Amino acid sequence: MAPSFLLSSSRPEAAPETVHGNLGSGQSGSGVFGPEGATKGRGSRAVIERADEAVRNVLTALGRQITGDERVDLARCLPVEAALAFTAQIPATEPLTGWGFVKDIATRTGTTPAVARWDTGAVLNVVARLTGPDLLDRILHRLPEGYALLFGRAELRPRQAA
Template sequence: MVMKWDAFLSAVQERGQYSSRQEAERATRVVIALLGAHVVGSERSELAARLPETCALLLLNPLPAAEPLGPQRFVRATAAWIEGATEETAKWDVSAVLSVVADAADDELMRRVLLQLPPGYDLLFGRPQPT
């Protein structure tokens, strides 16, 4: 079942403890657009199919990535795109958004998405994998 935009934003706002819906929406748009540059193929379309339309469009039409970013660099890139963000606040933003994305996906899809990403993203999604 596809999560609705309002429900998605509410979940991000709650997890990120944002004071406004605008903060949650800004974090969501940046993180999903960056994620779209790193997830490809059927996993990207399957993930998009489980997210609200606004997220799906951002995921399917990503900012192009020159190279795969490790988790730390993904957080830094997020900080660069969010006005006034620091690396610490960006890590919070990334985790708030990606944990909601992980909830929208099932375990099997998340396993395949994480296989495409450099090691360490499991923690950003709030789904630590056994080593």
């Protein structure tokens, strides 16, 4: 099942950095990344809520890894609720490898690395489709090794000697 933020296409006119607020509206019948009606017939409420949670966790973690123009451009590609989750975090001073990224999500969410890897792959594959190949290339160029596979691509750049 695709995360429900895929089903929301609304974007504000303002840049994501200028939009503030809570992710959840607190209203019954709405998911974090889109109205429940958009996913009607595609899964139970618990599955939709779990998908929204996975999207939020992965995008929040990704927000700690991406900086500069790529961060701004990626936020512009995301639906507003997803962009808010992504931009809510200050980037880390030490970027994580792809595997470190997955382990960090597992630790922060109290889940297993296998579940975190599954969630990460599912969310970042969608993000890759939303960004397009040019922006994704720029993002992957700035991230440490191991992220390409998480975005559904082969890791084609050679490892640098330590």
